[in-house]
Amino acid sequence: MLKDFISVSQLNEDRFFQIYQLYKDFKEKYNNGDKKLSDLRGYSVLLPFFENSTRTRTSFELAGKILGADTINISGSTSSVKKGETLYDTIKTLEAMRSDFIVIRHYMSGAAHIVANKVKSRVINAGDGMHEHPSQAVLDAITILEKKGKIEGLKVVIVGDILHSRVARSDIKLLSMLGAKITLCAPQTMLPRHLEPFEVEDITTDINEGLKGKDVAIFLRIQLERQNKVFFSTLNEYSIKYGLNQERVNLLKEDAIIMHPGPVNRGVEIQSELVYGDRSVILDQVETGLFTRMAIYKYLLTA
Amino acid sequence: MLKDFISVSQLNEDRFFQIYQLYKDFKEKYNNGDKKLSDLRGYSVLLPFFENSTRTRTSFELAGKILGADTINISGSTSSVKKGETLYDTIKTLEAMRSDFIVIRHYMSGAAHIVANKVKSRVINAGDGMHEHPSQAVLDAITILEKKGKIEGLKVVIVGDILHSRVARSDIKLLSMLGAKITLCAPQTMLPRHLEPFEVEDITTDINEGLKGKDVAIFLRIQLERQNKVFFSTLNEYSIKYGLNQERVNLLKEDAIIMHPGPVNRGVEIQSELVYGDRSVILDQVETGLFTRMAIYKYLLTA
Amino acid sequence: MLKDFISVSQLNEDRFFQIYQLYKDFKEKYNNGDKKLSDLRGYSVLLPFFENSTRTRTSFELAGKILGADTINISGSTSSVKKGETLYDTIKTLEAMRSDFIVIRHYMSGAAHIVANKVKSRVINAGDGMHEHPSQAVLDAITILEKKGKIEGLKVVIVGDILHSRVARSDIKLLSMLGAKITLCAPQTMLPRHLEPFEVEDITTDINEGLKGKDVAIFLRIQLERQNKVFFSTLNEYSIKYGLNQERVNLLKEDAIIMHPGPVNRGVEIQSELVYGDRSVILDQVETGLFTRMAIYKYLLTA
Numbered sequence: 001m002l003k004d005f006i007s008v009s010q011l012n013e014d015r016f017f018q019i020y021q022l023y024k025d026f027k028e029k030y031n032n033g034d035k036k037l038s039d040l041r042g043y044s045v046l047l048p049f050f051e052n053s054t055r056t057r058t059s060f061e062l063a064g065k066i067l068g069a070d071t072i073n074i075s076g077s078t079s080s081v082k083k084g085e086t087l088y089d090t091i092k093t094l095e096a097m098r099s100d101f102i103v104i105r106h107y108m109s110g111a112a113h114i115v116a117n118k119v120k121s122r123v124i125n126a127g128d129g130m131h132e133h134p135s136q137a138v139l140d141a142i143t144i145l146e147k148k149g150k151i152e153g154l155k156v157v158i159v160g161d162i163l164h165s166r167v168a169r170s171d172i173k174l175l176s177m178l179g180a181k182i183t184l185c186a187p188q189t190m191l192p193r194h195l196e197p198f199e200v201e202d203i204t205t206d207i208n209e210g211l212k213g214k215d216v217a218i219f220l221r222i223q224l225e226r227q228n229k230v231f232f233s234t235l236n237e238y239s240i241k242y243g244l245n246q247e248r249v250n251l252l253k254e255d256a257i258i259m260h261p262g263p264v265n266r267g268v269e270i271q272s273e274l275v276y277g278d279r280s281v282i283l284d285q286v287e288t289g290l291f292t293r294m295a296i297y298k299y300l301l302t303a
Numbered sequence: 304m305l306k307d308f309i310s311v312s313q314l315n316e317d318r319f320f321q322i323y324q325l326y327k328d329f330k331e332k333y334n335n336g337d338k339k340l341s342d343l344r345g346y347s348v349l350l351p352f353f354e355n356s357t358r359t360r361t362s363f364e365l366a367g368k369i370l371g372a373d374t375i376n377i378s379g380s381t382s383s384v385k386k387g388e389t390l391y392d393t394i395k396t397l398e399a400m401r402s403d404f405i406v407i408r409h410y411m412s413g414a415a416h417i418v419a420n421k422v423k424s425r426v427i428n429a430g431d432g433m434h435e436h437p438s439q440a441v442l443d444a445i446t447i448l449e450k451k452g453k454i455e456g457l458k459v460v461i462v463g464d465i466l467h468s469r470v471a472r473s474d475i476k477l478l479s480m481l482g483a484k485i486t487l488c489a490p491q492t493m494l495p496r497h498l499e500p501f502e503v504e505d506i507t508t509d510i511n512e513g514l515k516g517k518d519v520a521i522f523l524r525i526q527l528e529r530q531n532k533v534f535f536s537t538l539n540e541y542s543i544k545y546g547l548n549q550e551r552v553n554l555l556k557e558d559a560i561i562m563h564p565g566p567v568n569r570g571v572e573i574q575s576e577l578v579y580g581d582r583s584v585i586l587d588q589v590e591t592g593l594f595t596r597m598a599i600y601k602y603l604l605t606a
Numbered sequence: 607m608l609k610d611f612i613s614v615s616q617l618n619e620d621r622f623f624q625i626y627q628l629y630k631d632f633k634e635k636y637n638n639g640d641k642k643l644s645d646l647r648g649y650s651v652l653l654p655f656f657e658n659s660t661r662t663r664t665s666f667e668l669a670g671k672i673l674g675a676d677t678i679n680i681s682g683s684t685s686s687v688k689k690g691e692t693l694y695d696t697i698k699t700l701e702a703m704r705s706d707f708i709v710i711r712h713y714m715s716g717a718a719h720i721v722a723n724k725v726k727s728r729v730i731n732a733g734d735g736m737h738e739h740p741s742q743a744v745l746d747a748i749t750i751l752e753k754k755g756k757i758e759g760l761k762v763v764i765v766g767d768i769l770h771s772r773v774a775r776s777d778i779k780l781l782s783m784l785g786a787k788i789t790l791c792a793p794q795t796m797l798p799r800h801l802e803p804f805e806v807e808d809i810t811t812d813i814n815e816g817l818k819g820k821d822v823a824i825f826l827r828i829q830l831e832r833q834n835k836v837f838f839s840t841l842n843e844y845s846i847k848y849g850l851n852q853e854r855v856n857l858l859k860e861d862a863i864i865m866h867p868g869p870v871n872r873g874v875e876i877q878s879e880l881v882y883g884d885r886s887v888i889l890d891q892v893e894t895g896l897f898t899r900m901a902i903y904k905y906l907l908t909a
Contacts, residue, residue, distance in 0.1 A: 030401070035345030036373075042641030044668060054388070055396050058375055062347060062400055065373035070642075070671040072664055073376075073679075084830060085660070085869035092882070093661050093868065096892035097668055098636070224387060262396060263388035276395070286399035333704070338648030339676075357691070358699050361678055365650055365703055368676040376679075527690060565699060566691035579698070589702035 004116040004123040005296055008134045008174040015299075016141065016178065022295035023142055023288075030066070030291070039298055041068035043100040048090060049126070050076040050106045055262055055286060056126050056136075060103045063293035069101070087111060088118065095119040101297065104128075109166075122300045130164050136261055137170035139292040141178060143285050144216055147257050152179030155201075155253075157210050159242060160220030160269060161190040167261045168220055172198050185210025187241065207242050211251040218259045219244060219269040235268060244270045249279060257281045307419040307426040308599055311437045311477040318602075319481065323445055325598035326591075333369070333594070342601055344371035346403040351393060352429070353379035353409045358565055358589060359429050359439075363406045366596035372404070390414060391421065398422040404600065407431075412469075425603045433467050439564055440473035442595040444481060446588050447519055450560050455482030458504075458556075460513050462545060463523030463572060464493040470564045471523055475501050488513030490544065510545050514554040521562045522547060522572040538571060547573045552582060560584045610722040610729040611902055614740045614780040621905075622784065626748055628901035629894075636672070636897070645904055647674035649706040654696060655732070656682040656712045661868055661892060662732050662742075666709045669899035675707070693717060694724065701725040707903065710734075715772075728906045736770050742867055743776035745898040747784060749891050750822055753863050758785030761807075761859075763816050765848060766826030766875060767796040773867045774826055778804050791816025793847065813848050817857040824865045825850060825875040841874060850876045855885060863887045 002010055011019075029037065045064040049057050057073070064071045074094075087106065094102055099121045104112050109129030116123035127133040144151055156175055162168045162184050176182050181201040184191065188205055192198070204210050211217055222238065244258065252258075258270070258279045266272040275282065305313055314322075332340065348367040352360050360376070367374045377397075390409065397405055402424045407415050412432030419426035430436040447454055459478055465471045465487050479485050484504040487494065491508055495501070507513050514520060525541065547561065555561075561573070561582045569575040579586065608616055617625075635643065651670040655663050663679070670677045680700075693712065700708055705727045710718050715735030722729035733739040750757055762781055768774045768790050782788050787807040790797065794811055798804070810816045817823055828844065850864065858864075864876070864885045872878040881888065 033345075042639075044671075046664070054377055054393060055400075058349070058377060058397070059400060061375055062373065065347075065375075070668065072667055072671075074660055074664060084871060086872065089869055089872075089881075090660060092889060093892050094664070096889040097661075097665060097896050098893065263392055265387065266389065266392075275392075283395060283399040286396050287401065290400050336648075357680055357696060358703075361652070361680060361700070362703060364678055365676065368650075368678075566695055568690065569692065569695075578695075586698060586702040589699050590704065593703050 048074040137174040440477040743780040
C-alpha cells in the first residue's frame with residue numbers, strides 16, 4: 001500500500017503493472033468518449049509548484065479535473081513563500097485545508113519525501129531538485145511498453161546531463177527494475193562521480209558507441225536555466241558532440257524510438273527536424289503522461 | 304465549417320448571425336437561471352496567455368466553466384516558455400494532452416494562425432500582436448446590434464492608435480462586412496502607412512470631423528505599456544487633441560453610443576466622468592463578451 | 607441582511623452565531639463524506655488578489671469549489687492592473703461578467719468597502735491594507751469557541767505589530783463584541799497612537815505582563831515584506847523582547863491556546879518548536895478557515 005508516490009524505488013513489477021492497468025482502463029474510457037469521470041469527485045488536489053512548469057503541472061491538473069477533483073494551483077511566485085514561509089509550514093497549511101492530494105514540485109532534492117512524512121494527505125512528487133521525477137519515469141516506461149511491446153531485454157541509452165537530471169535518476173531505476181539494459185552516454189563532466197548506485201550496463205562518453213544498436217534513446221534536457229554562463233560557451237560544442245542528427249539516428253536499431261522529457265532545446269539535444277520525426281515518440285510521452293497521472297491518482301486512492 | 308477562429312475574415316454574414324443566435328440562446332438561458340450548462344462537459348479548454356490580460360482571459364475562462372468545460376490557465380510567466388520552449392512546441396504539447404480548445408493570446412502577429420494549422424485542437428485567437436482580436440470584434444458587433452438594432456448603414460468612427468491596434472483591424476473588417484460605414488480618426492503617426500487593405504469610408508486626423516454625425520464611436524486604448532518613454536511626453540497632448548470630452552460627445556448623433564475595448568486610460572482616451580456615462584456601452588461590451596465567448600465555443604463545436 | 611462582508615462591524619452576536627451554525631453544518635456534512643456540495647452551483651466566485659497569499663486565497667477558492675461554484679483567480683501580477691487599470695474599473699469589469707461573488711485582497715485600506723458600494727456582486731474583504739481581515743476574525747472567534755467552549759469573559763492578549771495589522775483590528779472588534787477582554791501587548795512603536803476606537807481592557811509594552819493569566823494569546827505576524835530595511839536590525843531584539851518561548855508559555859493559563867494568522871516567522875514571533883506545540887491551535891485555525899469561508903459564502907447568499 002502506498003500513501004505517497006515520491007520515488008520509483010517504491011514500485012516493484014506488480015505495482016508498476018497495476019498502475020499500467022489503470023492507465024489502460026482510463027485511456028480506453030477516454031477514447032470511448034468518457035471524458036468526464038468521477039473517481040476523484042469530492043477530492044481536492046493542491047499543486048504547489050516552486051519551479052516553473054507547463055507540461056507536468058498542466059498534465060496533473062487536467063488529469064485531476066477529468067477525474068472530477070477540485071484542483072488548486074499554488075505557484076511559488078504568488079504564494080506566501082514570498083513572505084519567507086518554510087516549505088514545511090506551507091504544506092502543513094495545505095494539509096490543514098483537508099487536501100486529499102498534494103502534487104509538489106520543488107527545487108530542493110528530497111523536498112517531496114520530507115513533506116510526505118509530515119502530512120496525512122497523499123503526496124505526489126512532481127520533481128524534486130536533482131533527485132527524482134517518478135511520474136515521468138512511469139510514463140516513459142509505459143510509452144516504451146506501448147511502442148515496443150515490452151521493456152525486458154531492451155537496450156536503452158540515456159544521453160546527456162545525467163549528473164543533474166532527476167528524470168535520468170528515475171528512468172534508470174525504473175527501467176532497469178523492469179529488465180531494460182541501460183547505457184549512459186555523456187561527457188565526463190555530466191556523469192555522476194559515484195556510479196555504484198546506478199544499475200547500468202555500460203557507460204560511455206562516445207555518442208556513436210552510445211547509440212549503436214539501441215532500441216530506445218532517451219535524450220535529456222540541458223537545463224540552460226540552471227547552468228551558469230560559463231556553460232553556454234560550449235553549448236554548440238555539446239550539440240556537435242552529443243546532439244542527435246540523422247547520421248546518428250542511423251546508428252540505432254531500425255525500429256528504435258527517440259524520447260525526450262521536454263521541453264527540447266531544438267538544435268542542442270536533438271536537431272530541429274528530428275524532434276517530431278518518424279522515430280520520435282516525444283508527443284506520445286506527453287499524451288501517455290495524462291493517462292499515467294490519472295492512473296497514479298487512482299492507484300494512491302485505492303492502494 | 305470552422306475548426307478555428309483566428310480572424311474575422313473567416314466570418315461571412317451567415318456565420319456571424321449563427322454565432323449571434325447562439326449568443327442570444329445562451330444569454331436567455333442564463334437570464335432564466337440556467338447558469339451551469341453542459342455543452343462543453345468533458346471538454347478541456349487550455350488558455351496559454353503570453354500577455355497579461357484580465358477581461359479577455361477571465362471572459363473565456365468563465366464562459367468555458369459555465370458551459371461545463373475543464374479550463375486550465377497557462378501564463379507566459381510561470382510556464383516552460385521561461386525555459387526557452389518555442390511556441391510551436393508549447394502548443395504541440397498542449398495538443399498531445401488531448402486539449403479540445405486552445406485559447407491563445409500572443410504578442411506575435413500571426414501566432415494563432417501558425418498554431419491552428421499545426422494542431423487538431425480547436426484554436427481561438429484571443430489576440431495576436433498587432434494582427435487580430437476576433438472575439439472582441441464579434442462582441443463589439445453584437446453590442447452595436449443590440450443597442451442600435453442594426454449594423455448596416457451605421458456610421459462608425461474608430462479613434463486612436465489604429466496602427467498598433469488588433470482591435471481596430473478586427474473591428475474594421477467585421478463591421479464593414481456587416482455594412483457599417485467606417486471612419487478612422489487618428490494622428491498621422493498612428494495611421495497605417497498603407498491603407499488599401501482597409502475598407503473604410505473616410506480617414507481623418509481631425510477629431511471634430513471624425514466624431515461629427517456618427518452613430519458609434521469606438522475609442523482605442525493607447526498601449527502605454529508598449530510605447531517607449533518618448534511617447535509619454537505627448538500623452539497630455541494626445542488627450543487634448545483626441546480625448547473624448549463632453550463637447551466632443553455633442554458632435555455625435557444624439558443617440559450615439561461610445562465604446563472602448565478596455566482597459567480605459569482614464570483622462571487619456573476618454574475623460575473620466577464619461578467612461579460610464581449615459582452614452583457609454585463599455586460595460587455592456589464586457590457582459591456581451593461573456594455570452595459571445597460561450598457562443599464561439601459552441602459554434603466551433605457544432606460547425 | 608448583508609450583501610457584502612467588508613468589516614466585522616457588520617456583525618452582531620446574532621449574525622455571528624448564524625454564520626457559526628452554517629459552519630457547523632458544513633463541517634459535519636464534510637466529515638460525513640459530503641465533500642462536494644451544490645450550494646453555489648451556477649455561481650461564479652472571482653478572486654482578484656492584489657497581494658500575494660497562499661492560505662486566504664486557497665481557502666476561499668477551495669471553499670467555493672467544494673460548494674460547486676466556478677472560481678476564477680485574478681492576480682495583480684498577471685492582470686490588466688499591470689496596464690494601469692484602476693481598481694474601480696477592474697471591479698466594474700468583473701461585475702459586468704455577472705460575477706456573483708468578488709473576493710478581494712488589496713494593499714489599500716478601504717479598497718473592499720469602495721468596491722462593495724459600486725457593484726451588485728457580493729463582495730468579501732479578504733484583507734484590505736491595514737484596515738480589516740474579517741473572515742480571519744470570524745475563523746479566529748470560531749477556533750476559540752471550539753477550543754474553549756465560549757468567548758464571553760475570556761482573557762485574550764494580542765501580541766505584536768498592532769499598528770499595521772488588519773488581523774488585529776478585526777480580531778479586537780469581533781472578540782470584544784463577543785465579550786472577550788482584550789489586552790494589547792507591543793512595543794510602543796507598534797501601538798496605534800490613538801487608542802480610543804479600540805475597546806480594550808489593557809495595553810502593555812511588557813510581554814510578561816501581557817501574557818500573564820490569559821486564556822488566549824494571539825501572535826501577529828511581523829510583516830517583514832512591508833517593513834523597511836532599518837527594521838531588520840532589530841528583528842532579533844523583537845524576538846528577545848516579544849517572541850514566545852517556553853518560559854513565557856508558562857505565564858499563560860494552564861489550558862491557554864496559542865494562535866497566529868500565519869505565515870509564522872519562526873524564531874521571531876514564536877520559537878520554532880512551539881509553532882505546532884501542545885498549546886498551539888495554528889493549524890486548527892487554517893482548518894476552521896475552510897469551513898468558515900463556506901459559511902460566509904452561504905450566509906451572503908441567503909441573508
